[in-house]
Amino acid sequence: MNKLNxxxxxxxxxxxxxxxNNSDFYxxxxxxxxxMVAIESTEAMGLASTVSEYAGTVLLDNGFTxxxxxVVGPTEEAKGLYAIYRGQSSAEPVIVMAHIDVVPxxxxxxxxxxxxxxxxxxxxxxxxxxxxxxxxAGLIATFAKLRAEGFIPKNDIIMLLTGDEETGMQSIRxxxxxxxxxxxxxxxxxxxGGYLTGTMDDPEAFRLQxxxxxxxxxxxxxxxxxGHSSIPRKDNAIYDLADxxxxxxxxxxxxxxxxxxxxxxxFSMKDANDSEKSEMNMILNGIQKDYKLLEKDxxxxxLTRTTCVATKLExxxxxxxxxxSATATVNCRLLPQDDSDEVLSIIRGLAGDEIVVSPITNVRxxxxxxxxxxxxxxxxxxxxxxxxxxxxxxxxxxxxxxAIELRSNGVPVYGTSAMMTDPTGYRGHGLNERIEITAFNxxxxxxxxxxxxx
Ligand SMILES: [Zn+2]
Numbered sequence: 001m002n003k004l005n006x007x008x009x010x011x012x013x014x015x016x017x018x019x020x021n022n023s024d025f026y027x028x029x030x031x032x033x034x035x036m037v038a039i040e041s042t043e044a045m046g047l048a049s050t051v052s053e054y055a056g057t058v059l060l061d062n063g064f065t066x067x068x069x070x071v072v073g074p075t076e077e078a079k080g081l082y083a084i085y086r087g088q089s090s091a092e093p094v095i096v097m098a099h100i101d102v103v104p105x106x107x108x109x110x111x112x113x114x115x116x117x118x119x120x121x122x123x124x125x126x127x128x129x130x131x132x133x134x135x136x137a138g139l140i141a142t143f144a145k146l147r148a149e150g151f152i153p154k155n156d157i158i159m160l161l162t163g164d165e166e167t168g169m170q171s172i173r174x175x176x177x178x179x180x181x182x183x184x185x186x187x188x189x190x191x192x193g194g195y196l197t198g199t200m201d202d203p204e205a206f207r208l209q210x211x212x213x214x215x216x217x218x219x220x221x222x223x224x225x226x227g228h229s230s231i232p233r234k235d236n237a238i239y240d241l242a243d244x245x246x247x248x249x250x251x252x253x254x255x256x257x258x259x260x261x262x263x264x265x266x267f268s269m270k271d272a273n274d275s276e277k278s279e280m281n282m283i284l285n286g287i288q289k290d291y292k293l294l295e296k297d298x299x300x301x302x303l304t305r306t307t308c309v310a311t312k313l314e315x316x317x318x319x320x321x322x323x324x325s326a327t328a329t330v331n332c333r334l335l336p337q338d339d340s341d342e343v344l345s346i347i348r349g350l351a352g353d354e355i356v357v358s359p360i361t362n363v364r365x366x367x368x369x370x371x372x373x374x375x376x377x378x379x380x381x382x383x384x385x386x387x388x389x390x391x392x393x394x395x396x397x398x399x400x401x402x403a404i405e406l407r408s409n410g411v412p413v414y415g416t417s418a419m420m421t422d423p424t425g426y427r428g429h430g431l432n433e434r435i436e437i438t439a440f441n442x443x444x445x446x447x448x449x450x451x452x453x454x
Contacts, residue, residue, distance in 0.1 A: 022445070025145050025444055025448070026440075026441045026444060028144065028145075029137050029141035029441075029444045032055075032137040032140050033117060033124065033134055033137035033440070034117040036051050036054065036055070036100065037116070037117040037126040037127065037133055038115055038116060038117070039051050039054065040102075040115045041100055041101045041163075042102055042104045043077075043101065043104075046078075048073075048079065048101040048163030048164060049076065049077055049078070049163060051100040051101075051133075051136075051163075052071045052073075052081040052100065052161055052163060053079075055100070055136065055140055055161055056071050056081055056083070058140055058144065059083055059140065062144035062147055062148065063144070063147035064083065064085075068083055068084050068085070068086070069081065069083045069084075072174070072178075073174055074171060074174040075170070077163070077164075078164040078170060078171045079163050079171075080160060080161050080162045080171045080172075080174070081100075081160070081161040082158070082160060083158070083159040083161075084156055084157070084159075084181070085146070085157040085158075085159070086156055087152060087153035087154050087155045087156045087157065087454070088152060088153070090156050091155065092184070092186040093155055093157065093158050093184070093186065094155055094156075094157055094186055094188070094189070095160055095185045095406075095411070096139050096157060096189050096451070097139075097160040097161070097162065097172075097188055097192070097403075098135035098136035098160075098162075098191040098192060099135075099136070099161070099163070099164075099165030099171075099192055099402055100132070100133060100136050100161045100163060101164050101165060101166050102127045102128040102133070102166065103127075103166050103429045109431055110125075110431060110432055112125045112432070114126055114127040114433070115127060117129065119437070120434075122436060122437050122438070123434040123435065123436050124434060124437060125433070126433065126434070127433055128433070129433055130419065130422070130427065130434065130435045131428030131429065132165070132192040132417075134191075134435050134440055135417055136161050136191070138191060138447045139161075139191060141444060141447075142448050143157075143159060143451075146451060151451075151452065155454060156181065157451060157454055158179075158181050158182065160172070160182070160188075162175070165192065172402040172405045172406065176405055176409055182411075185411050187375070187411065187412040187413065188411055188412070188413040189414055189416045189450070190402065190415045190416065190417075191416065191447075192403070192417065193209035193397060193401055193413075193414075194207050194208050194395060194415035194418070195417055195418075195419050195420070196387075196390075196418060196419060196421065197421055198420070199420065199423060200420055200436060200438050200439060203387045203420065205267065205391045205392070206379060206380075206383050206387075206391065206392045206418065207393055207394075207395040207415075208371070208375075208379055208392050208393065208394050208415065209394075209396070209397055209403070209414065209415025209416075210259075210371055210394045210396070210414055210415070211336050211368030211369065211394075211396035211397070212366065212396065212397045212398075212401065212404050212407070213302070213306075213333040213335060213396065213398050214333070214335075214340070214364075214365070214366055214400070214404070215331070215332075215334075215361060215400055216334050216361050216363050217311075217329060217330065217332065217360045218329075218330050218344065218347060218358060218359050218360060219327050219328065219357070219358050219360055220241060220244050220245065220330060220347075220351055220356070220357055221241075221327045221356045221358070222237040222241040222244065222315075222325065222356075223324065224236060224240070224322065224323060224324055224325070225324070226322045227322040228320070228322070229319075229320045229322055230320075232322065233322070237315060237316075237322075237323040237324060237325050238315050238323050238326045240354060240355065241315065241327070241355070244328075244351040244352060245310045245330070247350040247351065248309075248330060248350055248351070249309075249310070251346075251350055252305065253307065253308070253338075254288055254305060255288055255294075255304045256304070256338065257283070257304065258335070258336065258337050258368045258396070259368060259370065259371055259394065260371065260396045261304065261396050262284065263393060263394040264303060264393060264395055264396065265280055265283065265284060265303075265304075268280065268300075275292075276293050279292065279293045280293065283304060302333065302398045303396060305335065306343060307332065308331070309330065309331055310328050310330050311330065311331045312329035313326075313327075314327055329360070333398055333399075334363070336365070336366055336368045336396075337368070340363040344357065344359060364404075364405075364408040366404045366408040368396065369412035369413055375412075378453060379450075381449070382446050382447075382450035382453065383446055384449075385446075386442045386446065387442075397415070403415060416446075416450070418442065418443045418447075419435065419439055419440075420436060420439035420442065422434065422436070
């Protein structure tokens with residue numbers, strides 16, 4: 001055998017070894033995911049604590065000690081997992097997080113048992129396979145692999161698995177209020193936010209979730225002296241309320257961009273036609289007007305402004321009586337830079353003096369997390385092994401995850417699920433939730449490459 005052949009053989013051995021290691025890694029990630037899916041951790045079943053205990057056991061079996069792990073939470077049912085991967089320094093720890101509760105599944109309507117992970121045509125089906133047990137399994141498998149390799153991070157890595165993200169978010173608040181490491185974290189990476197667009201063969205972008213809109217609901221109530229419906233008057237609680245909510249329907253909150261939504265909009269320009277492009281340019285330049293683009297694209301509209309919409313209605317007390325009261329609930333989603341008091345006073349102004357407007361949500365401000373070069377570099381170098389050169393596009397969610405509870409405490413949070421969108425569209429919370437096996441493996445590679453840099 002000549003020298004060149006020897007080198008080739010040596011290289012082949014390295015590649016084969018790498019592949020073998022990775023296939024073990026993928027296999028263990030998948031096993032952990034399957035075990036977690038099998039525990040029905042819905043609110044009604046109250047079993048998030050069981051998933052946390054299971055996750056703790058896996059870490060104990062893989063080189064972590066009981067001093068590194070706590071299964072704790074605000075209630076018996078919603079216990080989460082706090083696990084620490086000790087680094088060279090305990091200053092400025094980095095949080096990696098996932099939630100392990102799931103929304104219910106109507107078993108009869110699924111093609112598989114939602115609580116038994118099943119492989120069909122290259123996809124793993126089951127409740128939580130994408131939201132968010134895949135994320136949790138990825139974090140656990142990565143901790144185990146790094147520990148087996150003797151890796152020691154520069155800073156402590158804190159893993160938080162939370163027990164009630166879908167319902168109350170008390171679990172993340174519990175960690176926030178009781179753990180110094182959570183309060184002092186340099187930043188957090190949330191596997192429950194962000195995603196990849198495109199397909200596994202043709203990826204388009206890494207959507208890095210760096211902001212979330214803030215939830216804020218109010219009620220509008222109209223009161224009236226009432227009377228007999230056989231002698232109606234023009235003043236009427238139901239009509240008065242209808243007038244008020246009509247005003248809210250017609251009103252558009254001012255357009256306002258932040259660093260995140262500006263970057264999203266700039267990226268969207270590449271697929272836009274000329275007239276859309278010119279509108280996008282005007283939006284980017286801060287020009288307030290009624291844009292066709294925002295009228296026909298509710299998602300884009302929700303990204304560029306605070307929105308408020310009527311969601312519930314009740315009123316009247318008898319078929320044959322003039323109503324003495326009527327109430328509507330209006331749900332607002334505030335841009336992180338907008339202020340709830342200002343929104344409230346705008347709604348009061350629209351509704352008029354006769355309508356009582358009362359907030360029913362306590363709002364905590366939750367600012368967008370800054371997109372720094374350091375974060376972008378960390379993400380791009382971690383995804384590069386799987387998808388070289390993938391653009392990193394900051395994204396704001398219109399809904400909220402656990403992340404909002406840390407951002408409101410001054411900890412920047414980045415949603416970095418690195419999970420490719422399902423080719424048929426997002427199925428989390430819906431029927432036949434699933435994850436493509438290659439996409440799941442890619443998230444494992446991503447977390448591994450990322451944590452190695454921490
Ligand atoms: Zn989720």
